[in-house]
Amino acid sequence: MEREKVIIANGLTKRFGDFTAVDAISFEVKKGEIFGFLGANGAGKTTAIRMLSGLSIPSDGEATVAGFDVYRQTEQIKRSIGYMSQKFSLYEDLTVRENIRFYAGIYGMSDQYIKDNTERLLSQLHLHEEGNKLVKSLPLGWKQKLAFSVAIFHEPEIVFLDEPTGGVDPVTRREFWNMIYEAAESGITVFVTTHYMDEAEYCNRVSIMVDGRIDALDTPKNLKQQFEVDSMEEVFIRLARKATRGD
Numbered sequence: 001m002e003r004e005k006v007i008i009a010n011g012l013t014k015r016f017g018d019f020t021a022v023d024a025i026s027f028e029v030k031k032g033e034i035f036g037f038l039g040a041n042g043a044g045k046t047t048a049i050r051m052l053s054g055l056s057i058p059s060d061g062e063a064t065v066a067g068f069d070v071y072r073q074t075e076q077i078k079r080s081i082g083y084m085s086q087k088f089s090l091y092e093d094l095t096v097r098e099n100i101r102f103y104a105g106i107y108g109m110s111d112q113y114i115k116d117n118t119e120r121l122l123s124q125l126h127l128h129e130e131g132n133k134l135v136k137s138l139p140l141g142w143k144q145k146l147a148f149s150v151a152i153f154h155e156p157e158i159v160f161l162d163e164p165t166g167g168v169d170p171v172t173r174r175e176f177w178n179m180i181y182e183a184a185e186s187g188i189t190v191f192v193t194t195h196y197m198d199e200a201e202y203c204n205r206v207s208i209m210v211d212g213r214i215d216a217l218d219t220p221k222n223l224k225q226q227f228e229v230d231s232m233e234e235v236f237i238r239l240a241r242k243a244t245r246g247d
């Protein structure tokens with residue numbers, strides 16, 4: 001049986017005045033898939049994620065996320081997803097436990113669910129000792145793992161990760177990706193942007209945006225074959241070279 005499609009985008013577009021930030025992108029993402037959403041700076045990734053998360057109304061095109069329409073059902077979308085980015089994350093001046101409680105509360109989790117699962121989460125992350133410490137006292141890599149755990153605490157259908165591993169060492173990034181794999185195995189669909197091409201290799205499928213459009217979309221293996229190169233880094237460079245936006 002074909003796996004359920006949890007994201008369907010068709011001609012999805014966002015214009016800011018005369019400028020088309022996202023230019024008629026079309027793709028589908030299946031349940032439990034790890035979908036890499038790549039593109040150079042300014043390609044339009046964050047703008048696309050904001051539309052798919054129900055945070056920004058598209059200018060044109062269609063999309064459903066978890067079966068909900070991005071124009072009319074944004075509240076249902078917000079309840080069905082988790083979201084983590086470097087800019088929107090944990091509260092530094094709350095403790096680890098307070099952050100978990102705060103975000104779980106937003107998603108309407110019961111006190112009992114929060115209590116049971118907070119302890120489970122803290123032991124999984126080996127953060128028992130740190131539960132009552134302020135988040136700002138944790139190293140960045142731990143903050144990122146905690147932020148991801150908080151983003152999937154309410155067991156969303158899809159989690160959007162916008163550059164979740166920026167600024168940490170390769171070992172910590174690898175540990176983070178183990179958590180992504182576990183989430184995907186449990187049926188959560190992972191939609192992830194990254195600038196690290198080793199991470200692109202870990203995705204089931206990867207799309208590459210250039211100047212607002214999706215220029216390539218396939219498995220890392222097929223993309224390397226298609227461009228006759230050995231790494232995703234080289235695939236990316238081939239495509240990003242054409243970009244007129246960004247740095």
Ligand SMILES: Nc1ncnc2c1ncn2[C@@H]1O[C@H](COP(=O)(O)OP(=O)(O)OP(=O)(O)O)[C@@H](O)[C@H]1O
Binds near residue numbers: 016021040042045245
């Ligand atoms: N609110 C806005 N008003 C005008 N232009 C915007 C707005 N938001 C984004 N843009 C522009 O749209 C383009 C795409 O931006 P976006 O942040 O989506 O790119 P990105 O691929 O996520 O880049 P990065 O990797 O740097 O985060 C950029 O040129 C940006 O300046």
